[in-house]
Amino acid sequence: MDSANQVWNVCAPITTQGRSVSVEKIVNGMKHAKAEGADTVEVRLDCITNFHPLHDLKIILQNKPLPVLIAYRPKWEGGLYEGDESMGLEALQLAVELGADFIEVELKAASWFASLVEHKRNHNSYGKIIVSCYVDDITLPGEELQLVARLQATGADIIKLVTHAADITEVIRIFSWFPYCQVPLIAYSSGERGLISQLLSPKFGGFFVYGTLAGNSIPGIPSLESLKEAYKLERVNEDTKVFGLISKPVSHSKGPILHNPSFIHVNYNGIYVPMFVDDLKKFFSTYPSPYFSGFSVGIPYKEEVLKFCDEVHPLAQSIGAVNTIIRRPGDGKLVGYNTDCEAAITAIEDALIEHDCNDGGATLGSPLAGRLFVLVGAGGAGKALAFGAKSRGARLVIFDNDFDRAKSLACAVSGEVQPYKELINFQPEKGAILANATPVGMHPNTDRISVAEATLGDYWLVFDAVYTPRRTKLLKEADAAGAITVSGIEMFLRQAIGQFNLFTGLEGTIFIFSFFQVCTYIF
Structure with missing residues (x-):
């Protein structure tokens, strides 16, 4: 042509x-x-x-x-x-x-x-x-x-x-x-x-x-x-509806190569784009309806973005963090949701259940109940993990380089807070869960972990919210120490399914099928 x-x-x-x-x-x-x-x-x-x-x-x-x-x-x-x-x-x-x-x-x-x-x-x-x-x-x-x-x-x-x-x-x-x-x-x-x-x-x-x-x-x-x-x-x-990821930085995101093929698979006229945003107030005042139909929200804006939502779902409100925003048809109001919470916790639970089943054991209730849950990071993703772990009956210890932020989150989930500098010396009890909800280990700074390598063998499971790279140094070291490991990819996929449902109003089962078509390309 x-x-x-x-x-x-x-x-x-x-x-x-x-x-x-x-x-x-x-x-x-x-x-x-x-x-x-x-x-x-x-x-x-x-x-x-x-x-x-x-x-x-x-x-x-x-x-x-x-x-x-x-x-x-x-x-x-x-x-x-x-x-x-x-x-x-x-x-x-x-x-x-x-x-x-x-x-x-x-x-x-x-x-x-x-x-x-x-x-x-x-x-x-x-x-x-x-x-x-x-x-x-x-x-x-x-x-x-x-x-x-x-x-x-x-x-x-x-x-x-x-x-x-x-x-x-x-x-x-x-x-x-x-x-x-x-x-x-x-x-x-x-x-x-x-x-x-x-x-x-x-x-x-x-x-x-x-x-x-x-x-x-x-x-x-x-x-x-x-x-x-x-x-x-x-x-x-x-007529294409536009959805975007609000983040800083944004180049690491795999969202576009997951959401866009999924839109195509279900014949939904939408496009998902990455957006490097420096100032949320300036951004939302500049792009009114109908430019964008919805957003994913990434680092570092999951908490700050709440004040730009017209309404916030009760779960997201209690967590104090939003990772998904929908512009509601009709009145154009921005409604905030949190799909990170269930995504992260179910990823951890499923890994524990699978391990117990393989060992011939049976799990009644959540396998997190009663376990010590060591959380590193009290930002948006950390809050989602904390509230999810609390809802399953876990006992929390929280570390963050902002002690006041960690203390506030610990109070909200009836947990314990410790200074971030003590993390390197922290000795967990046997069978504890470690969850990293910080960018430590994310591309391009992939050679770092936030805990002492010698303690990794004391954790029953190690979860890393980072998914670029797929196998972070933390996960590699934890695997070598004998811990069950869960990649941030699991959380990423599950929260994206929730976002897809909110974006399109369609069922996530179709989205899961589409994911398996593209996951090899992504990771």
């Missing part, structure tokens, strides 16, 4: 700022891009090592397996090209002659545009001309729309406006540009906080979504692999 006739397509940058590459690598990169699911590739001529226009463009365009976008960014516009402007124009004219599918010209080099249009006409070229503008400092209301109008006034086939997002709340401006465009628009914010501008582009009518090749990570640009395996943006339209 001619990509110019598609509503949108996935464009893979083969060359990127600061990385000089050979023509041979570009040709190989184009082949990899096709294999990874790209529809179009972008080649920056200013990034080619010892660029020779006629020779190099012939090789690139005669060997293209996909439509090619040719760009030549001068240094004054953030590129690498420092030569004479006429030479840059000549290179783009050659690209027109040799069959480039898209030619990108900077708005500041608008004088090139008329020459390219004439050159295109003279050579009967079908290539589309993109006029682009890259800005970092748009601050005045309406300034963006003025830029959109200037871009359209050039007469370009396609226009492109790129900003840099210092905060995720800045991305909402991009979504408002599309209704004003009379020609196809490529628009996004760069940087990790701008990621949703790419993922939601098809919903608002964007022409390109950019995706990176394996091993060529660019902040704010999703990988081709994730676009293909998780997001499947060809399903996204203006």
Whole structure:
């Protein structure tokens, strides 16, 4: 299919700022891009090592397996090209002659545009001309729309406006540009906080979504692999309901590659996106209904987010932490829930029951009843574990680097609190349960555990809420010491089933089936 006739397509940058590459690598990169699911590739001529226009463009365009976008960014516009402007124009004219599918010209080099249009006409070229503008400092209301109008006034086939997002709340401006465009628009914010501008582009009518090749990570640009395996943006339209993970950091989350395939499996028109949020108040005041239909809430916001909910489920209220928010249809109110509590406790219980059954024993009531439950971390996940353990009759000892927070939680669950510095020396009674509800051991700092290795053999079971990596150092050491181990994956899956039910109103059994289809890919 001619990509110019598609509503949108996935464009893979083969060359990127600061990385000089050979023509041979570009040709190989184009082949990899096709294999990874790209529809179009972008080649920056200013990034080619010892660029020779006629020779190099012939090789690139005669060997293209996909439509090619040719760009030549001068240094004054953030590129690498420092030569004479006429030479840059000549290179783009050659690209027109040799069959480039898209030619990108900077708005500041608008004088090139008329020459390219004439050159295109003279050579009967079908290539589309993109006029682009890259800005970092748009601050005045309406300034963006003025830029959109200037871009359209050039007469370009396609226009492109790129900003840099210092905060995720800045991305909402991009979504408002599309209704004003009379020609196809490529628009996004760069940087990790701008990621949703790419993922939601098809919903608002964007022409390109950019995706990176394996091993060529660019902040704010999703990988081709994730676009293909998780997001499947060809399903996204203006009616798609948007759900997102509010967290800081957010890149570690496996939620998108669990929820999105599950939406697809049950034919639910939804998309789940990661959102790097710096300020909850600013975020919720910026994105009113109907932008998002619901949220997952991660580190460090599970407690703070309660004050932004219009209503909170009684369990979540008693725990003092919310990990799921639904925007209620009809009145649009935000309702907070906690699916972490049952997820974590049932994961631990099931592991104990399975072990008892394998040993020929039988369990009456909860296997946690009467056991010492040593909890490390009194944040959102820790609170869910504490209330769950208390509900099963466990005795709690709580450690947290914020002693007052640990003390408050201990009072709420009739438990004991000890200073965090004493954890390394704490000697548990035989048969105790250890639960880590802190980020200690999470990628990329995977070589740490919070307890003394020598004490791990005294625990009957060790649970780690961290699930990246799948087998944390804590779990490996506990396993070697002979303890039953439960990965955070178990909690992650179970809480996600609860979220899926709340997001869609569908039964989680279908979601479980979908999980097993994708869990090998995730972990």
